[in-house]
Amino acid sequence: MPSTHVRPRRVGLLCVLAGASLSLTACAGATVAPPAVVDPATSWSLVTSAAQGQTVNLWMYGGDDLGNSYVDKILAPAAAAQGVTIHRVPITDTADALNRVVSETTAGRTMDGSVDLVWVNGENFRTGAQASLWKCGWATSLPNARYLDTRDPLLLNDFGTPVNGCEAPWHKAQFVIAYDSAKVTSPPTSIPELLTWAQDHPARFTYPQPPDFTGSAFVRQALYGISGGVASVPSTYDAATAQPLEDALWSKLSGVAPSLWRGGQTYPRDLTALDKLYSDGQVWFTMTYGPATIDARVKDGTFPATTKVLSLRDGSLGNASFLAIPANAAHSAAAQVVANLALSPEQQAAKADPSTWGQYTVLDVTKVPESLRAPLEARSAISVVPPFSTLSTSSNPELSATWVTPLEQGWRKSVLGG
Amino acid sequence: MTTDATERRASTPRGRGSLLALPALAPVLAVLVLGLGSAVLQSVGLMPLAGQPAFTTSAYSALASPAVADGMRISLAIAAASTAIAVVLGLTAALLVHRIAPRRGFLALLAAATVPVPHLVGAIATGLLLSDSGLVSRLLGADPTTFPQLIAGPWWVGVVAEYAWKESAFVALVVLVSLSQRERELSEAAAVLGASAWERFRRVTLPLASPALVVSATLSAAYVVGSYEVSWLLGRSYPEPLPVLAYRLFTDVDLDTRPEAMAVAVLTVGVAGAIALVGTVMLRRTAAAR
Numbered sequence: 001m002p003s004t005h006v007r008p009r010r011v012g013l014l015c016v017l018a019g020a021s022l023s024l025t026a027c028a029g030a031t032v033a034p035p036a037v038v039d040p041a042t043s044w045s046l047v048t049s050a051a052q053g054q055t056v057n058l059w060m061y062g063g064d065d066l067g068n069s070y071v072d073k074i075l076a077p078a079a080a081a082q083g084v085t086i087h088r089v090p091i092t093d094t095a096d097a098l099n100r101v102v103s104e105t106t107a108g109r110t111m112d113g114s115v116d117l118v119w120v121n122g123e124n125f126r127t128g129a130q131a132s133l134w135k136c137g138w139a140t141s142l143p144n145a146r147y148l149d150t151r152d153p154l155l156l157n158d159f160g161t162p163v164n165g166c167e168a169p170w171h172k173a174q175f176v177i178a179y180d181s182a183k184v185t186s187p188p189t190s191i192p193e194l195l196t197w198a199q200d201h202p203a204r205f206t207y208p209q210p211p212d213f214t215g216s217a218f219v220r221q222a223l224y225g226i227s228g229g230v231a232s233v234p235s236t237y238d239a240a241t242a243q244p245l246e247d248a249l250w251s252k253l254s255g256v257a258p259s260l261w262r263g264g265q266t267y268p269r270d271l272t273a274l275d276k277l278y279s280d281g282q283v284w285f286t287m288t289y290g291p292a293t294i295d296a297r298v299k300d301g302t303f304p305a306t307t308k309v310l311s312l313r314d315g316s317l318g319n320a321s322f323l324a325i326p327a328n329a330a331h332s333a334a335a336q337v338v339a340n341l342a343l344s345p346e347q348q349a350a351k352a353d354p355s356t357w358g359q360y361t362v363l364d365v366t367k368v369p370e371s372l373r374a375p376l377e378a379r380s381a382i383s384v385v386p387p388f389s390t391l392s393t394s395s396n397p398e399l400s401a402t403w404v405t406p407l408e409q410g411w412r413k414s415v416l417g418g
Numbered sequence: 419m420t421t422d423a424t425e426r427r428a429s430t431p432r433g434r435g436s437l438l439a440l441p442a443l444a445p446v447l448a449v450l451v452l453g454l455g456s457a458v459l460q461s462v463g464l465m466p467l468a469g470q471p472a473f474t475t476s477a478y479s480a481l482a483s484p485a486v487a488d489g490m491r492i493s494l495a496i497a498a499a500s501t502a503i504a505v506v507l508g509l510t511a512a513l514l515v516h517r518i519a520p521r522r523g524f525l526a527l528l529a530a531a532t533v534p535v536p537h538l539v540g541a542i543a544t545g546l547l548l549s550d551s552g553l554v555s556r557l558l559g560a561d562p563t564t565f566p567q568l569i570a571g572p573w574w575v576g577v578v579a580e581y582a583w584k585e586s587a588f589v590a591l592v593v594l595v596s597l598s599q600r601e602r603e604l605s606e607a608a609a610v611l612g613a614s615a616w617e618r619f620r621r622v623t624l625p626l627a628s629p630a631l632v633v634s635a636t637l638s639a640a641y642v643v644g645s646y647e648v649s650w651l652l653g654r655s656y657p658e659p660l661p662v663l664a665y666r667l668f669t670d671v672d673l674d675t676r677p678e679a680m681a682v683a684v685l686t687v688g689v690a691g692a693i694a695l696v697g698t699v700m701l702r703r704t705a706a707a708r
Contacts (some may be wrong), residue, residue, distance in 0.1 A: 095669040102467055102673075123671040130673060131468040203563060209655045211670065266570050266654035280551040282562050405672040416656050417485070 044143055047333045048082070054334035055085040059097035060119035062090020063272065066296055070357040074350050079341055084334045089115075093213075094124045101133050101326040113328035117335040120167060120324045121213065122159025126401035128324065129161055135325040138336055139168040144343035149364035153397065154320040160235060160400025167322035168339040171351065171359035174391040175217050175317040177287045178294050178384075182306040184284050189313045191225025194285075195252060199259045204284045206261035206268060206277070209416065210408040214271040217289055219249075219407050220399050221317055226252050229314055230396050237402035246406070250414035257415060267416070279303055285310075289319075291385040292358025298384055309385050315394030320362055349375035360388045454687060461680035467673050477677035481685060488657035489682075493689065496574055496649070496659060497642040500581035505635050507582065508589025509627065515590070516597045526594055532587035537580070541648040544580040545569055569652050576652035581645075585638035589631065596630035597623070628704045636697025640690040660686040 056079070062068060068090065076086040091097055097118045104113045120128070128134050139145065148155060148169065155169050156162065177194070179187055183204075188194040198205035208215030227233050227245045234241055257264025261283050268274040271288065278286035279302050286303075288294060297303040323342060325335045341347060345368045348361040352375065361376045368376065385391070436443075459465040463474040511529050532540075547553050550565040569576040601623060608618045646661040653659065658666065660682055667679035 093669060095671065099669065106465060106467060127671050127673055211666065262567065262570070265572065266656070269650065269655070280562065282551060401671070405670070408670075412656075 043141065047336050050333035051331070051337040052083040054331040055087050056331055056334045056338050057087050057089055057114055057116045058119070058335075058338065059089045059091055059094075059100075059115050059117070061092070061094060062088075063092065064290070064293065066292065066357045067359075070351055074356065075338070075342060075347060078347065079338050082337055082341065084337050086338060094118065094121055095127075098124050098128055098133070101128070101328065102131065105133065105328055110328050112330040113326055114330070115326050116329040116331045117338060118324050118326065119170065120322055122161065122319060122398060123213075123216075123401050123404050125158050125167060125322065125324060126161040128326075129166065133326055133328075134166040135327045135329065135332055136164055136166040138165060138325065138332075139163070139339065140165040142168060142336065142340040142343060144340050144345075147343065147345060147363040147367045149367070152364070154318065155362065158322060158401075159319070159398050159404070160402065163322070167324035168343060169320050169362035170323050170342055171348075172318065172320045172362055172388070172392075173289045173360065174291060174388065174395065175221060175287070175289050176291045176294070176385070176391065177285060177310040177312070177316075178278075178303075178307050179285045179310055180278075180281075180304050180306050181308045182304065183281075187308070187310055189311065191222050191312070191314075192252075194225075194310070195222075195256045198256050201284075202259045203261050203263070203282075205259075206264075206274065206283055207287065208271050208274050209267035209269060210411050212270040214274070214287055214289060215267070216404060216408060217317055218287055219253075219411055220403065221396070222253065223249050223399070223403075223407065224317075224396055225314065233399065235397065236400045237406055239406075242403075242406065246410050246414075250410060253411070253415045264415075275302075289317075290359070291391065292354055295354050295358060295383050295385055307384050309391075311386070315396050316391070317398055318392050318395035319398045345369070345372040345376065352376055354383060454684075457680045457683050457687075461677050461684055463677055467676060474677075477681040480678050481681055485656075485658070485663065486660075486682065486685070489660045489663045490685075490689065492574070492657045493643050493659040493661075493686075496577055496581065497639045497693070500578045500585060500642055501635050501639040503578070503582035504585035504589050504638055505631060507586035508634070509593055509631060511586065511590040512593035512597065512627070513623065515594060516601070526591075529590045529594065530587055532584055533591060535584070537584060537645065538647050538651075540580050540584050541651040544576050544583075545652055548576050548579070570654045572654070574649075574653060577649050580648050580652060581638075581642050585634075585642070588638060589634040592634040593627050593630045596627055601626050625704075629701060632697060632701045632704055636694060636700075640693045640697075643690045643693060644686055660689065 058071065060067065060071070068088065071086065071088050076088075079086050089097075097115050097120075101113060101115050101118075104115075118124075125134075145168070154172065158167065181187070184197075188197045194205070207218040210216040210219055223245065224230055224233055226249050233245060254264075261268075261277065268277060271286075274283070274286050275297070277283045279297070281304075291309065294303065294307060294309065298305060298307050323335075323339045325332050325339070329335055343363070345363060348363050349372060351357045351359045352361050363376065365373050365376055456465060461477050463477070464471045466472075515526055515529055545552065548568040549555070550560075550562040550567065550569070552569070555562060555565045566575075567573075568579075604622045604626070605618050608622050613621065644661055646665055649659040649662050650665075653662065664679050664682040664686060667675045667682060670676075670679070
């Protein structure tokens, strides 16, 4: 933490004086952080005792039924056993939570914010870090952080933004493209092949419009695919080197647009809309950053039973998602207790079960006691999604979040409006 | 014109009246001044999320882009089309109820039934009904690829239909209230004097209903210009109506687009305000003509 050497009272005064977001991290840190001298075990027991009886407002994407029911039926009771109540706040987009934190801090609510814990993705994490909205330094001192691989690149950088203990890992994800094998008889094995397939089969392929999270991921995946692989794309955005890559990407995507659904005149507004087109049989491909949902949709009959996951020669994007605590959270101690609980091998195993949620674990399985290992890699007997170890063999690292805005704006200008 | 004395006499009750209206006015003013005020401040860079406040009009210069111009055009077109349809449908419904059912309880209730349905629900229902793999398409056994593109199509049919359907109920309700017993009496008197049905409509009913028509049309057009969810659910990717554009910029991962989002929001308020102004002028005219 940047300000541990400053006495807490002084920090409080600084907060009042500064008011704005610049010193927020320091302010919130000062209100809950124990004195820097105590050893970790004592400081954690201080956190747990401060957390007793608190209610954590957990803001998370609410469009995933399995995720909602995992939190309500498995995570929340376990948290209740530790004296913490979880109140799940469903949102349509993580940016909503961020906006709430931003609005509250601009309005001067720097201590008792209504967002305690956010399931956050890299783009929003970076935005929040830009405005110093996150409480930092807590995630590495969680007791269950000992099960993590400290050198795992996915956990050190979130979309190119250093994590620095400002968020605790929750699950890993792999971007997959799914297709109906009854209709697509010779499935493409790379992004360029997929786009050629789309040109040969008018109106049978499309992708959600960026800035939808999945649509944005598809554009990044296409950037890798068209530029000739991960090695050809610098991970941090730089206008000069990016220009030729972007030009090639946009010309390819606008070239294929007339062959997309609705002639590329319009795109599904989000993943939900694309999934509907897929389940209605209008398009023959869908895509997701959460492969477990495909299993669930096939199982409940929304997707055809002949759905399969496209195996891409060059691999696909992989990332980890995290739980972050806003600097102005009212119940940050309880939020830490929940983040720690969510990292426990038991919870990670329960969450990995495809019938529960099917989110891949972030833990380093070799660090987990042997008796707890097996369920961490669980998957259902009949699954259309290959195991995580197969999916992630040639995992593509996520591009830095600095890429996200240029790509979204470029797509809008060169593909949608052009 | 009024003399000083009459003005003084009139001012006391009027002053008391505005004092009584204060409790109702206060929250409206609070929302307008605080909400709109902070939107304006954010749009000119005086309330930044990070960094030092500095006055700038760059967010407003950024409004001179084709995306904003197209957004404005589509917003106005949707508002005009849906309001026109709503006025015709609403007036027709109100007249039918007024004519057919003198004790109009049940029919009026029926006409007003759509008013409490939220636009969000209406939009989803419209989507389920009219989309190319929706209920209508399935009932007709149509091929989704050749079914007319009513939802997310080039003519925004779904969006206009939803607004027209919802607003027509509102128009009908307001007009129905304005067509009191007086209209029936005047109409009968005109009939006795030999006026044809068309003449009675033209000379009696329409003038009596027109203030209510103007008011409800103004409210509905201003509402449509500022409304988000229907266009988002049933519209297409481009052009984006102003509220959709503003919200996308507002939720952009890049915080630097926030001032521009606020500028688009302020512009939207301006357009709605202009509609309200036009409506007020038209209302004055109709009231003066009477």
